[in-house]
Amino acid sequence: MTFARVALLAAALVAVAVVSPFSSAGSERVALSVAIDGAIGPASTRQLEEALDVAVRRDAAVLILQLDTPGGLVTSMREMIADILASPVPVIGYVAPAGAHAASAGTYILYATHIAAMAPGTNLGAATPVEIGGLPSLPGGEKDNGPAKDEKDATGRPAGDAMMAKVTNDAVALIRSLAELRGRNGDWGEKAVREAASLSANAALQEHVIDFVARDTTELLQLADGRTIDVAGRKVVLATKGLPVETLEPGWFIRLLAIITDPNTAIILMLVGVYGIIFEATSPGAVAPGVIGTICLVLGLYALNLLPINYTGLALMLLGIAFLVIEAFNPTVVLGLGGVAAFLFGAAMLLRVEAPGFAMSWAVIGPAAALTLGLALLTGTYVWAARRNPPRVGGEAMRGLPAEILDWQGGEGHVLAQGERWRAKADEPVAPGDSVEVTGISDLVLTVRRRDAARKGAKQ
Secondary structure, eight states, rough: HHHHHHHHHHHHHHHHHHHHHHHHHHHHHOEEEEEEEEEESSSHHHHHHHHHHHHHHHSSSSEEEEEEBOOHHHHHHHHHHHHHHHSSSOOEEESSSSSEEEETHHHHHHHHEEEEEEOOOOOEOOOOOOOTTTTTTTTTSOOOOSSSOOOOOOTSSBBTHHHHHHHHHHHHHHHHHHHHHHTHHHHHHHHHHHHHOOOEHHHHHHSSSSSSEOSSHHHHHHHTTEEEHHHHOTEEEEEOOOOOEEEEEOHHHHHHHHHHHHHHHHHHHHHHHHHHHHHHHHHHOOOHHHHHHHHHHHHHHHHHHSSOHHHHHHHHHHHHHHHHHHHHHHHHHHHHHHHHHHHHHHHTTBBSBBTBBOOOOOHHHHHHHHHHEEEEHHHHHHHHHHHHHHHOOHHHHHHHHHEEEEETTEEEEEEEEETTTEEEEEEEOOOOOOEEEEEEEETEEEEEEHHHHHHHHHHO
């Protein structure tokens, strides 16, 4: 009984020791922080979504969204804005560290956050939509890189102006609605869209674009403390002073997503995948090329599915690869040149829009096309040579091989050919040690003749 009581008491103490730390940690509120560093894309959207989920599960006081971005994809930006607006946890947008910027898409995201702040030495703005249909275009002014002023469309307006006006007005409406929701300067937001205006941290504070300037997260939480904000339709008074800050690092999947959603990386993955599968098909049993090729092809297609791609461009690229594969097995000049042309045209029109960090690099696409053509031509050369010199098997393979007489009696004996002992016969006298040449084979018996005689016959 005494032993049982001691064991029970020990178990209770262990349970208290184990449960207590987790209970106290769970009851302590924290400020979570997530950093969006680089172009806004599918990886950024996933990173913010996961951070908000963690903040909700842990009942975090606030989520600090630290921004340093040149902009990015409109689709990803809108998804991030929707997540922020629907978040039950207050989100503080913070452009940091010093030297960082929240340009283009970053400006819209900062406008959407419940509290907007910047570190000294940072800037935001330049929110003009600059890519229409994959072609650079700035609205108005002499800097317009679009169609010439004397070009007209069917309505008589300058070509490209109607589409540019629609996209610009849509962007203005978005940033104004966010400014009205958060009580910020909507007039400057419109100026950032129409004129690509930018502001420093102190200028943004004077223009009522942000709520305050903070040197670090400690000062950020102090200045945010006591402010009343609207969070998902309810009024919340922030109590953030002195909260511990915990940084959420992106997981392996988000890091992988950030790499493969670069369109240039996605194209290279597709090329590796296609040629890996082709190699496996032509050399069954290698296994590794097929496995690696399949994985790369699936990753490449998955990445392109997340990007705003033009499927006509993708079809042209795949058609070009198919032509080059056919060129490798059925050498023709037309298929090779057509394959390269289709690949390059497809790469040029692959993305419907381009944004910082999401543009096709000809420094990558050009060498990739040249390498693909080179592999096709090299393979085609070997195929053509094999067709012109068909392989000899059986008796044909033995014809013309050198041999050495081992023993000989009458018209028959044994010779050494290809490291093996063969029965042989000859129509001319030979002796052991002579060097002969195989002229034929019948029933595993070689027919040989002197090599000097063969050379004389060749000269005649």
